[in-house]
Amino acid sequence: MTVVTTDSVWAATLLHMGLREVHAAQTRELILDAAFSLFLERGYDKTTMEEIAATADIGTTTLYRYYPSKDLLVVGPLELNGQMANELRSRPDDELLDTALGHALRVLLFTPRAGVERLSQIQRVLEATPSLKARLFEQYVNERVLLEQAVAERLGRAPDDLYCKAAARMTTMVLELVSEVRPMRVMGDDLASLPHIMKNMETIMQLLDANPPPFPRI
Numbered sequence: 180m181t182v183v184t185t186d187s188v189w190a191a192t193l194l195h196m197g198l199r200e201v202h203a204a205q206t207r208e209l210i211l212d213a214a215f216s217l218f219l220e221r222g223y224d225k226t227t228m229e230e231i232a233a234t235a236d237i238g239t240t241t242l243y244r245y246y247p248s249k250d251l252l253v254v255g256p257l258e259l260n261g262q263m264a265n266e267l268r269s270r271p272d273d274e275l276l277d278t279a280l281g282h283a284l285r286v287l288l289f290t291p292r293a294g295v296e297r298l299s300q301i302q303r304v305l306e307a308t309p310s311l312k313a314r315l316f317e318q319y320v321n322e323r324v325l326l327e328q329a330v331a332e333r334l335g336r337a338p339d340d341l342y343c344k345a346a347a348r349m350t351t352m353v354l355e356l357v358s359e360v361r362p363m364r365v366m367g368d369d370l371a372s373l374p375h376i377m378k379n380m381e382t383i384m385q386l387l388d389a390n391p392p393p394f395p396r397i
Contacts, residue, residue: 207245210235211293214252215300223253223308250314253304256293259318262286263350264329276333280350281384283326287354288376323351356383 213235217226228249232242246252263283270279293301305311327347331338357380 203245206237206241210237210242210245211252211256211297215297215304218253218304219300223249223304223311250311253301253308253311254315254318256297256301257315257318258290258292259322261322261325262290263322264325267326267329267333272333276330276346279333280330280346284350284354284380285377287322288373319351323347326350353380353383353387 210231214226214231217230217234226249228242229239231249231252232239235242246255263286266283266286267279270282292298305315324347327344328338330343330346331340334340334343336343357376
């Protein structure tokens with residue numbers, strides 16, 4: 180799966196925060212700096228939350244307040260928080276569903292995330308920790324399920340409606356195909372890659388629209 184990040188967007192976001200939010204953001208970065216220094220040196224599985232708190236020079240209570248579980252230190256900065264579903268719900272009621280889903284995809288790509296250096300650290304930890312890859316996949320599936328629910332709400336159908344599930348899965352499939360066409364780091368690229376990603380996405384959509392895959396029959 181492909182998502183896009185930029186350090187400049189993150190910096191601009193900080194400028195619009197209040198002092199409390201800035202302090203919280205700084206504390207999170209302090210914790211992440213400590214966590215990834217230990218993950219990369221000792222390994223994710225061998226690092227404890229207590230060691231992370233000690234390295235960050237904070238109490239364990241503070242650490243758990245910001246990151247209730249160790250896996251969130253790795254997958255949390257990726258900001259998979261239902262952006263596609265939220266965007267779909269915000270689109271005009273009279274907008275065609277396929278257009279609204281396209282906007283949902285764009286929002287997922289444009290959501291500001293951790294900086295490029297942090298993403299590189301996340302990638303290295305993910306590659307060395309199979310259990311975290313499974314956790315990340317769970318988050319990705321949850322994004323798709325949230326999108327399914329949003330499609331169902333938009334169409335006034337039941338949450339488990341097959342059409343709504345298929346529409347959401349087709350949307351996320353486009354994202355997966357983009358990653359295969361233009362291999363990138365699992366969780367992101369810098370902003371300069373965004374035009375290429377968007378172009379590949381448009382090309383894939385046009386190809387699928389012009390030559391739809393056959394529906395399997397038994």
